[in-house]
Amino acid sequence: MQLSRNLLMLLALGAALASPRDAAASEIPAVALEARLSTPVALAGAPQTTFLKVEVSGSRLKLAARPAVNLAIVIDKSGSMAGSKMDRAREAAVQAVSRLAPNDIVSVIAYDTTVRVVVPATKASDREVLIAGIRTIRAEGDTALFAGVAKAAGEVRKFLDRGRVNRIILLSDGLANVGPSSPAELGRLGASLRREGISVTTFGLGLGYNEDLMTSLARHSDGNHAFIEDAANLGAYFDLELGTALAVVAQDLELRVVFAEGVRPLRVLGRAAEIIGGEVVTSMNQVYALQKQHLVVEVELPPGVHLASRPVASVRATYSNLGTRATESASREVSVSYAAEAVAVERATDRDVIVSSVELISNEQNRLAVKERDEGRVDVARDLLKKNARYLRDNATRWSAPSLDKLNQSNEEDASNLEGKSWNRQRKVMRKKQIELELQQAY
Amino acid sequence: MSPSRLRLALIILTGLPIFAIGWLGLRLAAEDEARGQAEIHDVSSRRLADWSSGVLEALHRREREIALLVLDWPTQTEALRAALRRAPAFHHALVLDEKGGLAFPPATGNSEEERAFIERTRSLWSPGTLGSARPRDVAGEVITPAHLRGVVSFFWGEGLNILSWHRLPDGRVVGVELDRARLLADVMTSLPSTEDEESRTELVDERGALLYVFGGANLAGPLVERPLGEPFTGWTLRTHLPVSVTRGGRWAIWSTAGAVALVLVGVAVSVMRESGRALREASQRVSFVNQVSHELKTPLTNIRLYAELLEQSIGELNDEVSGPARAHLAVVVHESTRLSRMIANVLMFARSQREKPRLRRTPCVVDDVVAEVLSAFAPSFSSRGLKVEQLGAAPARVVIDADVVGQVLGNLLSNAEKYGAGGGVVEVQLEQVLPRTRIVVSDRGPGLPRADVERVFDAFVRLDNRLSEGVTGTGIGLTIARDLARLHGGEVRYLQSPSGIGAHFEFTFDSPPPRRTPDESPGERRMKVEANAG
Numbered sequence: 005m006q007l008s009r010n011l012l013m014l015l016a017l018g019a020a021l022a023s024p025r026d027a028a029a030s031e032i033p034a035v036a037l038e039a040r041l042s043t044p045v046a047l048a049g050a051p052q053t054t055f056l057k058v059e060v061s062g063s064r065l066k067l068a069a070r071p072a073v074n075l076a077i078v079i080d081k082s083g084s085m086a087g088s089k090m091d092r093a094r095e096a097a098v099q100a101v102s103r104l105a106p107n108d109i110v111s112v113i114a115y116d117t118t119v120r121v122v123v124p125a126t127k128a129s130d131r132e133v134l135i136a137g138i139r140t141i142r143a144e145g146d147t148a149l150f151a152g153v154a155k156a157a158g159e160v161r162k163f164l165d166r167g168r169v170n171r172i173i174l175l176s177d178g179l180a181n182v183g184p185s186s187p188a189e190l191g192r193l194g195a196s197l198r199r200e201g202i203s204v205t206t207f208g209l210g211l212g213y214n215e216d217l218m219t220s221l222a223r224h225s226d227g228n229h230a231f232i233e234d235a236a237n238l239g240a241y242f243d244l245e246l247g248t249a250l251a252v253v254a255q256d257l258e259l260r261v262v263f264a265e266g267v268r269p270l271r272v273l274g275r276a277a278e279i280i281g282g283e284v285v286t287s288m289n290q291v292y293a294l295q296k297q298h299l300v301v302e303v304e305l306p307p308g309v310h311l312a313s314r315p316v317a318s319v320r321a322t323y324s325n326l327g328t329r330a331t332e333s334a335s336r337e338v339s340v341s342y343a344a345e346a347v348a349v350e351r352a353t354d355r356d357v358i359v360s361s362v363e364l365i366s367n368e369q370n371r372l373a374v375k376e377r378d379e380g381r382v383d384v385a386r387d388l389l390k391k392n393a394r395y396l397r398d399n400a401t402r403w404s405a406p407s408l409d410k411l412n413q414s415n416e417e418d419a420s421n422l423e424g425k426s427w428n429r430q431r432k433v434m435r436k437k438q439i440e441l442e443l444q445q446a447y
Numbered sequence: 448m449s450p451s452r453l454r455l456a457l458i459i460l461t462g463l464p465i466f467a468i469g470w471l472g473l474r475l476a477a478e479d480e481a482r483g484q485a486e487i488h489d490v491s492s493r494r495l496a497d498w499s500s501g502v503l504e505a506l507h508r509r510e511r512e513i514a515l516l517v518l519d520w521p522t523q524t525e526a527l528r529a530a531l532r533r534a535p536a537f538h539h540a541l542v543l544d545e546k547g548g549l550a551f552p553p554a555t556g557n558s559e560e561e562r563a564f565i566e567r568t569r570s571l572w573s574p575g576t577l578g579s580a581r582p583r584d585v586a587g588e589v590i591t592p593a594h595l596r597g598v599v600s601f602f603w604g605e606g607l608n609i610l611s612w613h614r615l616p617d618g619r620v621v622g623v624e625l626d627r628a629r630l631l632a633d634v635m636t637s638l639p640s641t642e643d644e645e646s647r648t649e650l651v652d653e654r655g656a657l658l659y660v661f662g663g664a665n666l667a668g669p670l671v672e673r674p675l676g677e678p679f680t681g682w683t684l685r686t687h688l689p690v691s692v693t694r695g696g697r698w699a700i701w702s703t704a705g706a707v708a709l710v711l712v713g714v715a716v717s718v719m720r721e722s723g724r725a726l727r728e729a730s731q732r733v734s735f736v737n738q739v740s741h742e743l744k745t746p747l748t749n750i751r752l753y754a755e756l757l758e759q760s761i762g763e764l765n766d767e768v769s770g771p772a773r774a775h776l777a778v779v780v781h782e783s784t785r786l787s788r789m790i791a792n793v794l795m796f797a798r799s800q801r802e803k804p805r806l807r808r809t810p811c812v813v814d815d816v817v818a819e820v821l822s823a824f825a826p827s828f829s830s831r832g833l834k835v836e837q838l839g840a841a842p843a844r845v846v847i848d849a850d851v852v853g854q855v856l857g858n859l860l861s862n863a864e865k866y867g868a869g870g871g872v873v874e875v876q877l878e879q880v881l882p883r884t885r886i887v888v889s890d891r892g893p894g895l896p897r898a899d900v901e902r903v904f905d906a907f908v909r910l911d912n913r914l915s916e917g918v919t920g921t922g923i924g925l926t927i928a929r930d931l932a933r934l935h936g937g938e939v940r941y942l943q944s945p946s947g948i949g950a951h952f953e954f955t956f957d958s959p960p961p962r963r964t965p966d967e968s969p970g971e972r973r974m975k976v977e978a979n980a981g
Contacts, residue, residue, distance in 0.1 A: 118641040118660045151659050154632035155640055183658050184631055189605060192628035199535035258532075278532075281556040285532065 034254040035291050036061045037334035039319040042361060045352035048310040048342035055361040058319050059298040062253040062291040071326045073108040073249050074168040076156035079141055080176035081114040084212055086143035092235035093175055097138045100242040104128035111159035112137050115152030116145030117182050125159045149180035160202050167329045169252045170202045173245055177209040180217055187220035194224030201256055203227035203289045205245050209235055211428055215435040226289035228445050231436040244447045254291040257323035259299060264315040266306040273300040273364035274442040297444045300361050308342035315339045359405045366392050366411055367441045374434055382422050389419035453722055461711035468707050472700035487688050488671060495673035495684045498638055502675055505637035509536055510611050514596055517613045517621045524553055536629050539564040543572060545618035567603045571610060600678035606652050609678050635659045646686060653681025740793045751783045781826040788857050796923050799930055806848040810961045813841035813884050816849045820856045831868045841879040845958035851931050858928040859888040859952045867892030870949055882959040889951040900941045904929045932956055
């Protein structure tokens with residue numbers, strides 16, 4: 005009996021060693037790449053603009069291949085957090101720590117006016133130390149958000165490893181009022197961290213946080229952002245976040261689109277990207293299993309003749325496979341053919357690319373509306389949103405796209421909440437939706 | 448010593464030590480505090496210096512990292528861009544060719560960000576603008592081959608930015624703009640976190656805005672500042688010192704001084720109260736005795752008067768009747784005389800407490816006065832078996848207060864009677880060298896121990912134990928004798944006898960001869976009553 009149990013254990017160990025994730029992962033590429041034009045068939049005879057959608061999706065993650073996480077939890081413990089918010093935050097952080105595997109690394113940082121490294125980067129197996137540390141966090145003082153994130157990055161950096169998912173979760177209910185505190189500065193900090201492979205996920209708690217700072221930080225570091233109105237839901241969001249972190253299949257992805265002679269990139273929708281001459285470059289910090297992320301570029305096509313075909317762009321994605329830690333790449337060539345009949349163009353139109361483009365265009369309008377509203381032009385903002393809703397409604401009908409109809413409704417909702425008390429909350433909702441659309445966030 | 452002098456002495460005796468302790472304590476505390484503050488200041492300054500060199504070290508690490516990177520940097524524009532895109536600590540760089548011309552970013556086919564970068568850094572490198580085709584380091588020196596790298600700070604956007612310069616072996620110069628946000632984060636990471644430090648320290652930028660704060664409580668003492676130094680132009684680390692590091696020590700000194708003061712004041716108060724009580728009691732007794740003596744004086748005078756009248760009357764009677772009665776009467780006269788003397792002493796003493804007694808000088812002969820006093824003592828002397836031997840004489844007619852001289856002599860004889868009775872002889876020695884007269888009264892008694900010589904002249908108020916002996920003792924007799932002698936321009940002294948036997952009291956006094964006025968006939972002299980010359 006005893007012998008057979010030992011034998012079983014030995015077998016199980018053997019099996020675990022014999023089926024390394026490397027082998028499994030190398031069979032299927034971690035990332036699938038697709039690139040399509042909204043009009044693969046263009047109308048012949050005239051220059052025109054079209055949309056190129058480049059889509060990256062993560063492969064199905066094998067359970068055995070669950071990546072190690074290097075996590076820093078940053079908790080705003082300024083005075084405004086006092087009471088139930090602080091309790092919930094502690095609770096959620098304890099829960100999150102409990103969910104980690106022994107091999108994961110976690111640190112806990114709390115900041116008010118100053119920054120306290122509550123628990124320096126530690127193996128998650130030291131659960132007691134971590135939980136005891138989290139329980140000492142008390143709310144008081146101002147908010148040195150920048151320094152909190154900087155110190156957290158320092159802790160993550162101690163075990164920085166491209167083979168881990170390196171992530172900071174920032175929980176704040178307030179503004180940044182000590183140290184650098186503009187969205188631009190925090191965005192640049194985020195961008196710098198992204199280049200090191202560290203993403204910052206930001207949880208905006210309640211109705212008092214600065215959504216511009218929080219979304220800017222998440223956006224530039226390719227982290228997630230959530231607007232958590234009720235602290236009671238914090239635990240659920242920590243779960244979601246850990247779920248995504250554990251579902252990372254590839255990291256450090258660089259997407260490079262080189263346009264063919266005569267094709268001109270006009271603008272990139274959504275995601276931050278660099279346009280240099282005939283090239284567009286962007287990066288993604290991580291690719292999640294079964295999740296699609298995309299880049300949409302508006303391009304100008306040169307006029308072509310009926311039935312002719314020409315290359316538009318060559319797309320290349322280079323990334324680090326989290327399973328194998330090897331650098332892999334995938335590439336696609338995109339070409340266009342011309343037709344004289346509009347029907348042919350219509351028939352070939354890629355509905356999915358159109359919908360993504362419409363989403364991102366409407367998102368830009370939505371951003372513009374926030375800017376107008378911030379400058380006090382409520383009516384202009386409302387008109388923009390109403391127009392945007394109409395645009396979305398039309399496209400929803402035309403392309404029978406329920407996602408566009410949902411966006412139409414949310415724009416209508418935005419338009420009717422531009423004034424009074426509801427504006428503060430609505431602005432947070434809008435910022436959350438904007439980043440969600442831009443980065444195709446999981447939640 | 449009088450109460451007011453005692454009080455003054457006590458105040459001085461307690462006040463001086465308290466003052467001295469307090470002063471010394473304060474001096475010590477002040478010195479200690481100054482030393483403590485200086486030490487704390489030193490320590491704080493050193494810590495600030497350590498921290499700022501830590502910040503600079505972080506920057507230098509970054510520089511060295513960049514120096515290694517740029518050596519392998521591709522010359523191809525695209526490859527260089529790709530390298531920049533992946534660097535976490537910087538996004539933009541420029542490359543100057545050997546002639547100082549801009550080789551990267553390219554003049555055409557560049558991104559908007561690259562153009563902005565060129566514009567904001569142009570003044571740092573472009574030829575003509577600063578009269579130099581070479582980048583300069585912080586000190587403003589042109590980077591030479593010997594000077595392979597340097598940093599230069601410039602203000603743009605949110606504030607300070609840093610460009611790291613590197614001269615490559617092929618003559619090209621690379622300038623790398625450090626990402627400001629990342630630079631800030633690096634600075635913060637190189638400084639401690641709050642849990643490591645007790646007192647609060649702040650890093651402020653060139654506009655005085657807080658960049659980073661760490662440490663626990665904000666202290667309220669003086670400010671210590673330390674500029675980070677180049678290239679962090681205008682960035683300063685600052686912290687407050689504790690208000691007083693030696694407050695505890697100072698408190699200890701104060702409490703010690705206070706305790707000593709309390710003890711001294713307590714002692715002083717109890718001494719004052721004790722001596723005050725004794726003085727009060729003594730003066731109450733004196734005033735009581737004084738009153739009683741006044742009351743006794745009149746009846747005693749009458750008793751003496753009638754006793755003397757009776758003595759005269761008896762003298763006319765025959766001897767068998769008068770024999771025993773005369774002897775009895777002599778005792779009455781003698782005792783009443785003694786009592787009068789004692790009362791005179793008390794009254795004299797009491798009066799001397801209130802006012803200075805006055806002399807009533809009249810011309811007389813000292814020998815007569817002495818004879819009178821001796822005759823008054825004769826009966827009691829003979830009853831005690833004392834024989835009086837008189838040596839020398841003072842026959843000159845002088846101007847004295849006979850009562851005073853008699854009282855002093857009486858007190859001295861009374862003293863001899865009490866203490867020298869065992870010796871059998873009392874010697875009275877007279878000597879007169881005008882204008883002074885000297886009388887020495889010696890007995891053959893036990894004499895006085897040397898230590899008590901001066902004490903015998905002290906009044907009972909000083910020696911409260913002797914109060915119980917009452918006015919009948921020598922308690923005030925000798926005191927009065929000395930006081931009166933001094934009043935009479937003389938002195939009563941105790942002479943140490945060469946043989947060591949008996950007590951010898953020397954009484955000297957002023958005894959001028961009567962002044963003769965020109966119109967005075969020797970037969971009828973009018974004596975002037977002189978005011979005393981005490």
